[in-house]
Amino acid sequence: MHLHKYEKWWLILGVGTLIAFLLILGYGAFYLGTHPQSHGITIDPEKIDAEESFKPENLGLTKVDEGQYVLNVVASAFNYDLGTDEEGKPVKHIQIPKGSTVLVQAVTPDVIHGFNIAGTNANMMVEPGFISSMEVTLNKPGEYTLLCNEYCGSGHHMMFATVEVTE
Numbered sequence: 001m002h003l004h005k006y007e008k009w010w011l012i013l014g015v016g017t018l019i020a021f022l023l024i025l026g027y028g029a030f031y032l033g034t035h036p037q038s039h040g041i042t043i044d045p046e047k048i049d050a051e052e053s054f055k056p057e058n059l060g061l062t063k064v065d066e067g068q069y070v071l072n073v074v075a076s077a078f079n080y081d082l083g084t085d086e087e088g089k090p091v092k093h094i095q096i097p098k099g100s101t102v103l104v105q106a107v108t109p110d111v112i113h114g115f116n117i118a119g120t121n122a123n124m125m126v127e128p129g130f131i132s133s134m135e136v137t138l139n140k141p142g143e144y145t146l147l148c149n150e151y152c153g154s155g156h157h158m159m160f161a162t163v164e165v166t167e
């Protein structure tokens with residue numbers, strides 16, 4: 001069989017690129033241990049509040065220990081439910097002392113949303129059927145916007161809250 005010179009080059013390039021891709025993928029997955037952040041914890045999107053963390057009274061920021069917080073969030077079109085204040089009004093602003101560790105747990109009953117505290121590495125997808133979680137430490141005082149960075153419908157741009165990191 002005769003292979004044209006260029007044909008041979010393209011074959012080598014193609015196979016070489018595939019091998020390079022698999023090596024990079026394997027390095028990330030096995031050596032660096034990069035895995036999906038939610039660890040595949042599932043939840044029935046129709047019965048979110050059957051889970052203790054997402055009962056209405058447990059939403060929002062809760063102090064669990066000195067410098068340790070849990071933030072439970074229900075993201076839905078087009079709102080972040082962060083619980084209610086003493087007057088029963090929805091919380092749209094949370095304050096976290098700088099340097100604290102916050103375990104963020106987020107779920108959604110409807111479509112895919114984002115959870116991104118702009119300007120920080122707190123960024124994850126919130127998918128129906130899964131509990132998304134990550135641990136966040138915010139060291140720089142200031143006001144940040146918590147926003148949805150997955151297009152979720154006509155009110156997508158109205159989906160936000162503010163997070164204040166205090167001294």
Ligand code: CUA
Binds near residue numbers: 078114150
């Ligand atoms: Cu929720 Cu975009």
